[in-house]
Amino acid sequence: MRTLHIAAAVEAFSLVALLGNLLTTHTPAVSSLVGPLHGTAYLVVIAATWQVCNTTTPGTRWAAAVPGVGGLLALRRIRSEGARVSG
Incomplete structure (x- = not known):
C-alpha cells in the first residue's frame, strides 16, 4: 500500500x-x-x-x-471498500 500511496502522489504532482x-x-x-517520471x-x-x-470492487x-x-481514484476506492468491510 505504501508504494501505491507514493506512486499516486508522484503521478498527480508530475502531471501538475x-x-x-x-x-x-x-x-x-x-x-x-x-515526462518519464510521470510515465x-x-x-x-x-x-x-x-x-x-484482490477482493475489492472490480472497478x-x-x-x-x-x-x-x-x-x-484507486486509493479512494480501496479505502471505501476497507471501510465498508470493517464497518
Missing part, C-alpha cells in the same frame, strides 16, 4: 508540473525530466493496484488506468 510547464514557459528540460509513476500505480486489490483496477489521477 507537466501541465504547468506547458501553460507557462514550455521548457524542454522540464518536459524531458518530468513511470503511472505504470507503478497500475502494477501496485493489481497487487493490492478499482480500471480506475488505476486513468492517466494522471488514477492512483488517487
